[in-house]
Structure formats: structure tokens, C-alpha cells
Amino acid sequence: MLGCSGVQAWSSKQVADWLREQGFSAYVDLLCTQHRVDGTSLLCLTEHDLRSPPLQLPLLGDIKRLALALRKLQRQHSPSHTPSTDFRANGSKYCYRNDRFGGDYRQCNGVATVTAVMEQHCHGYSNGKYKHRWSQLEPEGWKTILSLVYVTLVFGITSFVMVLVHERVPDMHTYPPLPDIFLDSVPRIPWAFVMAEACALALGYILLLVLLLHKHRSILFRRLCSLMGSVFLLRCVTMFVTSLSVPGNHLQCSGKMYGDIWSKLLRALEIWVRMGMSMTGMHTCGDYMFSGHTVVLTMLNFFITEYTPRKWHILHTLSWVLNLFGIFFILAAHEHYSIDVFLAFYITTRLFLYYHTLANTHAYQHSRRARIWFPMFSFFECNVSGPVPSEYCWPFSRPAFMKTLIG
Template identity: 45%
Template structure:
């Protein structure tokens, strides 16, 4: 490499190579941002706001439809719990198991938010996660509406039915929204939202996002989050709060949507509508195009991290980025 190319490289950024935070076991650099990064990975904060509103819409629709589904749930006397292989293996319910599930979920959400805040391309990641979760809530609304399963255990104490009183239904929906749909907050006492499991969706999507946007050097964190996700899912079955089919369907739908979206987002060709691109036939393809069309980059998002706050200044004006040469 000649002197002119060296001077050009130094003009782009000044860096000190350190073996830190790399998704492909490469070394990373702590440096000022390179030119062109903002145009290649535009933040587009308004689109992220749209994705957040989309997530909120999906959650509101799910909670609203639950008010209808709750009225249709059969009584324990008329329709006892269905046979389930998990209940056969663990016939006696473990009462504290569901609390473990929700605590694990809250930990995973916290880790995911921390990674989101520290990642340089946080706005892109946020709208991807918001869109995926919002779509999953819409799918869940459809499945629990079309088929109402009986309660999976005698331990359920469902709230009394209101027989179409709109005011009470709205009140319950608002309280459920305020409590985040969690049992530990005391907000969830409605029945019928079994197929598929919303808790499993959160446990799976948060783990997948953590794995997708953390470097390989943090493999201990990845494994810890996998353990939290897996034990949370098992705890749902140990608590007899969902049928096994609820868990299986939630895992399949969540993983396939997450992987499909990120595969399409990683290829500029798959963002184009054409006869050969069968993924462009999905109903949400135009929404996907709206969120991803200006990210003109083939591959996963680079592992770049910066400090989101204006202080301390030494952190604000630095960014961790990958070395352009593998192994250097």
C-alpha cells in the first residue's frame, strides 16, 4: 500500500485497533464514523415511530379481541382441559413456574433494550423488532379468535363474564394494556388467549434479536439469554398455563417470521417486487419495503456501537466498528 492510499485511509478515520465486540470473531476498532455511513444506514426515526405505532396497534387489537374470546370460553364443567402430553409428563402443576417465565421475559426485554440503545443503528433494529412483534400480535389475534380452547387447568380463576357490557370490556382492556399483559402485575385475569402463546413470542423474539445484534465475542451473554428463553418456555408448561400446541405454534411462527424478515432485509434483490421473488407476495411486503428500501446494503448490519447520551463527550464522539481487514 503506497503513501497516498495510507493518507486517504487516515483521512477517513483515526483508529486504535482493539480485540473488542465483533460478530464474526474479527477484531474491532474504536474510531470516528466513516464517511457514507449515514446514507448507507439512514436512521429514519419517523419510520421507527410508525413501527412503534404498528406494534401498539397489534397489541391493542389483540387485547380488544381477547374481551370477545373471554366471553366464549366454555366453563370447566362443560368442557374440561384437553389431553396434553406435557401435562401427562408433569401431572401436578408447579405454582411458581409461571412467575419464572415472566421474570425471565422481563430480563430478556431489558437486555434487548440495552443492546438496542448501545447499537449505532438502533433505529433500524428498533423498527424491525417493532414490526415483527406487531405482526405476531396480529397473527395471534386471528388464531385465538377463530378457535376458542378450554382452559388448560383447574387452577384458572377466570374473571366473570360481562355479557356484552361494552364499558366493562373497555375497562378490562385498558387495565390489561396498563399491566403489560402480565400475570405478575395482576392485570391478566381473562381466559381464552391460548393459541398461540404471547409469552413464548416475547421469549423467542427477544433472544433472536439479542443473538442477531450482539458480536460473537459475547457468546456467554448469548448462551445465558438462550437459557433464560428456554427455561421460560418450559416454565409455561410446568405451570400448566398453556397447552403444548400453543408453545409449538408460537415458536414456529415467531422464528419463521424473524428469519424471513432478516433474510429479506439482508439482500437488496429480495427488497424488489418480481415474479422470481416469491417473498414479495407476502401481505406485509409493502410495509417491509417502506421500512427497508433506503438501507442499500447486502448483509447483516455491521457491529457498530456508540454512546446514545450527549455526555460524557469522550464516549459520545467515539464508535466501535469492525476492522475492514479480517483478523487485523
């Protein structure tokens, strides 16, 4: 822990270390690299500075928490013999109270130090009790296990619905492919669908590496399972309520009856085990509205770009290229209508952004409306106090004999 006795002597690097300790790693580059904030300027920062240009932090929750941390640091650094008068004159120096930002400040020659601050800790509603909120993010592995169970069940339900819609696929002679501006304009590429799945696998391996090295991997994996399960559960509804005709004559699909319930369950298990991928030899019909492959591509891309540092431009560009090329290959293979892919991309991106907006807005997580309309979100995110910083660490501890040799 950095000491407070010599804050004015801190360099920008020490300020960066303090920000990381407080859980504000996302703003180290902005404050310490771009604006060269050192110890002296750190003590002068106010909530107004955080809100206004050139800093202008984007998230209200971060502004409030960082302002509270600054007030505590300024109070600890202020001398205990500071007079309590509202105004005094001492040569060229002047001091006055400043209550503009909810605390009791003394401003001397433009430098603000806190003499009395009402420490208001953020609280969160969880399991019927209010809890103290800090920047420390707990992994809560048991919730992550529940999210894994949830997404596994959803994938099983999706596989069973795919069996049902295959039985109801419209006859190709009676219901030919619908007009589609992209499919009618671009000739079919036979190997394109396998390339789309290859793009998804590449994104999956990248995200797996990010999850493995990320300090808060448990929270990230929980969010991935929660969002993926919710989108695919919505896909089950859209597939089941309306059956579209096949998008291309090359598919040679027709309604196939699987007999009794056990035959359907065995077919669903086969789809689930092979993950519904054509490169594993799985071919299905009728599951068009909306594209599951596009959902996976887009979700993996957004998680990679969200939970890696902004300066990793090459990785973000590669992720977007794989996402967009994967979408193009799906359409070039004539495996889905254009509307299937468009809606899949739109729904996935909106749910991702809505979820993270709510998760980063701490005040909304524990409201009654959130618990009613988004019970799973409120349950999973009740103890996450804002944006998850991009912090990385080695996931494996050193063996005991190595510690002995080194130590």
C-alpha cells in the first residue's frame, strides 16, 4: 500500500500504482500518461475536474468512487492543525470553505485539502441485506458455476427445438427460397460455411486465452454464459414460432419425422455434443431465424474487445475482421437469409451493450425494477461495483519445490 505522507512527492508512476490499488486501472493511461498527473496535481483534483474536459470520465459511478477516494487521500494528507475558520488572511495566502462537491474543503492558493468529509459508502442490495461496496471484485465462483449450468441447459433446449423445427420445415417444392437481395446477387461458395466456423473457432481460442490470463476471469466467464444463454433462449422462441423456407436449393431439406420422444432426445443430444457445427458432420434444417453462428461470432468479438486494453489495436482489428468475415462467409454459403444474420448481429450487440450499461451503472443494479425485469442479471451482478478493469495475472501458482528453490 502506498503511503500518504509524501503524496506531493509522488511521480506519475506512483500515482498510476495508487489508481490500480483503488481499482481504476482503466484510467491510468488517461490520467498519468496523457495528462501527466503527479502527486501534487492529484491532491488538487476535484469531482468537477473528473466530470469536465479534458478528463471528462464517461461513467458516473467511476466519477463518484474516484472522487471519494481522492477526498480520503486529501483528508489523510491534510495537516491536523489546519484552522477551522471559514476564512482567514495570512499575507498573500487565503483560505476559504468550499462545499460545492458535498464535502468540507479548504482551498489555499488554489490547492484544495479536505478537512472534513462525510464518508458515504456505496451500498448494494443482495440477498435481502445491504452490503458495503468497494472496488474489490470478488470472483464468486459458485455463481459462475450456476451460469455454466444455465448456458448448458439452454444449449440442450436449443438442440431439442432444432429437432422440432426440422420436422416442420416447409416443403421446398411448395415453398421455394424467399427472395433475398444478397443471396440473389452473390453466387454460392460451397466451402464458405466451414470458413465461417473456422473464424468462430479462432475467436474462441483468443477469448479463451484472454479469460485464462484475466484477473477477473470468473466474472467475465459468468457474463459470457449469461449473455450467450439468454440470446440462444430467445433464438429458440424465434425458431419455433415461425418456420421459414430453406434459403437455397442446395440444402435439400425436407420435413423429417424422428418418431417417439426418445428418438428426438437422441437427435438433440447428437446436435448438442457436436455443437451444431457442419465441420463436425452436423447438418440441420429449419433453424434460420436467427443465425446462431452470427451470435457466436459477434459475442466472442465483443468480449475480446471489451475486456482487453484499448491500446491493443491489432488484436481488436483482428477480432473485428474475423467477425465480419465470418458473417460474410455465412451469407456466401447461402446457409441463412440476410435477415437472419442482420437480426442476430443486432440482437447480440444490443443485449451485450444493455447488459454492460446496466452492470456499470451501479445505482440501477439493485433497484426493484432490475430485480423484477432482470432477475438473473440482478443476481449475477449484485456484488460487482462497476466496470471490470483490464488486469491480467498468471493463472497458475508455482509448484512448491520451485518456491523452495527460489526462496
